Amino acid sequence: MGRYILRRLLIAIPILFAITLIVFSIQLLSPGDPLNAYVPPDFPLPEAQREALRHQLGLDQPFFTRYGYWLKETLQGNLGTSIRTHETVVNSIRNRAPATLLLMGTALTIGTALGVLFGVVAAVRQYSVLDGILTVFAFLGISTPVYLTGLLALYIFALRLGWLPAGGYSTPGQPFSLTDRLSHLILPAAIIAVNYIAQTMRYTRSAMLEVLGQDYVRTARAKGLDDRVVIARHAFRNALLPIVTLIGASVPALIGGAIFIESIFGWPGVGRLLLSGVEARDYPIIIGITFMLAIVTLIANLITDVVYAFVDPRIRLD
Amino acid sequence: MSDRTDQLGPKDVVRSPAREVIRRFMRHKLAMTGLIVFLVITLMAVFAPVVTQYDPNQIDLRARSQGPSLDHWFGTDRTGRDLYTRTVYAGRISLLVGVLAVAISVALALILGSCAGFFGGKTDTVIMRFTDVMMTFPPVVIFVAVAAAAGPGLRNTILVIGLLFWMIPCRLVRAKILSVRETEYITAARAIGVPTGRIVRVHAIPNVLDVIIVYATLGIANAILLEAGLSFLGVGIQPPTSSWGNMLNVARNINILESEPWLWIPPGIAIVLTVLAVNLIGDGLRDALDPRSRL
Numbered sequence: 001m002g003r004y005i006l007r008r009l010l011i012a013i014p015i016l017f018a019i020t021l022i023v024f025s026i027q028l029l030s031p032g033d034p035l036n037a038y039v040p041p042d043f044p045l046p047e048a049q050r051e052a053l054r055h056q057l058g059l060d061q062p063f064f065t066r067y068g069y070w071l072k073e074t075l076q077g078n079l080g081t082s083i084r085t086h087e088t089v090v091n092s093i094r095n096r097a098p099a100t101l102l103l104m105g106t107a108l109t110i111g112t113a114l115g116v117l118f119g120v121v122a123a124v125r126q127y128s129v130l131d132g133i134l135t136v137f138a139f140l141g142i143s144t145p146v147y148l149t150g151l152l153a154l155y156i157f158a159l160r161l162g163w164l165p166a167g168g169y170s171t172p173g174q175p176f177s178l179t180d181r182l183s184h185l186i187l188p189a190a191i192i193a194v195n196y197i198a199q200t201m202r203y204t205r206s207a208m209l210e211v212l213g214q215d216y217v218r219t220a221r222a223k224g225l226d227d228r229v230v231i232a233r234h235a236f237r238n239a240l241l242p243i244v245t246l247i248g249a250s251v252p253a254l255i256g257g258a259i260f261i262e263s264i265f266g267w268p269g270v271g272r273l274l275l276s277g278v279e280a281r282d283y284p285i286i287i288g289i290t291f292m293l294a295i296v297t298l299i300a301n302l303i304t305d306v307v308y309a310f311v312d313p314r315i316r317l318d
Numbered sequence: 319m320s321d322r323t324d325q326l327g328p329k330d331v332v333r334s335p336a337r338e339v340i341r342r343f344m345r346h347k348l349a350m351t352g353l354i355v356f357l358v359i360t361l362m363a364v365f366a367p368v369v370t371q372y373d374p375n376q377i378d379l380r381a382r383s384q385g386p387s388l389d390h391w392f393g394t395d396r397t398g399r400d401l402y403t404r405t406v407y408a409g410r411i412s413l414l415v416g417v418l419a420v421a422i423s424v425a426l427a428l429i430l431g432s433c434a435g436f437f438g439g440k441t442d443t444v445i446m447r448f449t450d451v452m453m454t455f456p457p458v459v460i461f462v463a464v465a466a467a468a469g470p471g472l473r474n475t476i477l478v479i480g481l482l483f484w485m486i487p488c489r490l491v492r493a494k495i496l497s498v499r500e501t502e503y504i505t506a507a508r509a510i511g512v513p514t515g516r517i518v519r520v521h522a523i524p525n526v527l528d529v530i531i532v533y534a535t536l537g538i539a540n541a542i543l544l545e546a547g548l549s550f551l552g553v554g555i556q557p558p559t560s561s562w563g564n565m566l567n568v569a570r571n572i573n574i575l576e577s578e579p580w581l582w583i584p585p586g587i588a589i590v591l592t593v594l595a596v597n598l599i600g601d602g603l604r605d606a607l608d609p610r611s612r613l
Contacts, residue, residue, distance in 0.1 A: 015447070015450060015451050015454065018447070018451040019454060019455075022451065022452075026467050029464060029467040029468040030468070031469060139594070139597070140590075140594070142597065143539070143590055143593045143594040143597055144593075145546060145547060145589060145590075145593075147546075147547060147566065148586045148589060151566065151582060151586065152586070154572075155579065159572075159575065159576040166572060167572075251456075252456035252457060253456070253457065256458030256459065257458075259458050259459065259462065259551075260458070260547065260550070263551065264570065274459065274462065274463075275551060278462055278463070278551075281466065283467075286466060286467070287463075289459070289463075290455065290459055290460060290463045293455075293456050293459045294454045294455050294456070294459075294460075297454045297455070297456055298454045
């Protein structure tokens, strides 16, 4: 087990370096003078001063010199300073990360629980009316983009029915309370979860159906075991194996959903920070966040691999 | 079918594989529904000037912010532009982006995937590691970052989606080529001295077509969703050109979201209908191309 984890970690290192190179190259795509991100081209600044600034920012250096410098700083935990707010990128992300983690953690928990539950029910009652309804829901869930679900939910539950607050992190002017936070959290988290529930459900359903067709399930039933015992102990535990990988593989998509939802619900997380960086062409912010989120995905993949090896000993052998 | 034996009777019809696939697809009710819906949407987009009576960018200040009416079926926006017209014209952009972006990504996937699978060794390692790296970027994040750097607009949106969307089909193509490579007819072709390039084109690529067709169909749905998403965030298609995504963009303003729902609900429905239809077609194609599924 230890050797398996070590090997996975070693593979991740070159990937990490490739990520840094790609992330840093993103700004090369930008047409025109890179100085424009710092000083608008129509800003009245003498050419000499522009040159001085260019030199000071290192923009006159060749690409790989700049990359080397950036990489050195990044490895020491310095992602630069935001052009717009002059706050360090690491601090900006650190301030926004708790909100995003709360949102994604809730969405992942709700999504996994409901998705697996619906999937098992649909598989056990295959071809029933309930299965049909759940399948239709899954298809709609996969075909409806998260930004549209978000707009609809905001319109119906917050603006028309007034059940929940119309976005934000907490009610302004009120001291922190758990119920207040929850009332702001539940709608965006549920929306991010919808798509994920649909996918988890379809995945769980087919995994369960496959296991339910196995000989050992038939044997267990033939022994006269209670149906619930067979489903919970023999079928579900084996169907869980592929579901573990799905949870890890869904992290990137959930991050993507969070960007839209944070924008729609005014949730003060990393996604909104990225979008405000995009609007201001704030490259340190754009690069820093893209890099951080790629690392998160990489770690999620690593954890998935390790957990999978842990629950399924066969993986470790090859 | 139960009375059928191994021998072909006089009434049995022998169909070519392509015809068989078409026949099986036509029997798939959901897929046919999807196809019809998709055709209607496509035809409306193509013949937009025929099915609408306004100019999509024509400003009419006397008819600002009107709800749906007989004159303006979906109402008008804050500059009096007719929203039904804009929704129909937006379909042109959304479908164009979807189809072209997928064409680019599928071409890339075919080239990279078949090189990796057929040549193996170092080529394979380099291409597949690169694919792994590209897949560690959360999709929306990397699209937003790249679109922000490259600048918005129709051409860039197509390029961004097309060039960042090839990883999954590339893996599919490689896996399929790897299994095809071991078959006897490839060995036979090699033995009689057919050049590698020709083996890939004539023997290997046709075998991955079924995988690619299904993926490309589902990919169009995803590309349409991505285009709408990027435009919704303001880094995709730019006004005054209308796309379903940038029509939704106005709903980020909570006043419009609340008081003028006709501004954002029609493009929203258009996205869902199109994507649903394309997904149904894709599912139907997958079933029709899979000889093991009964249809």
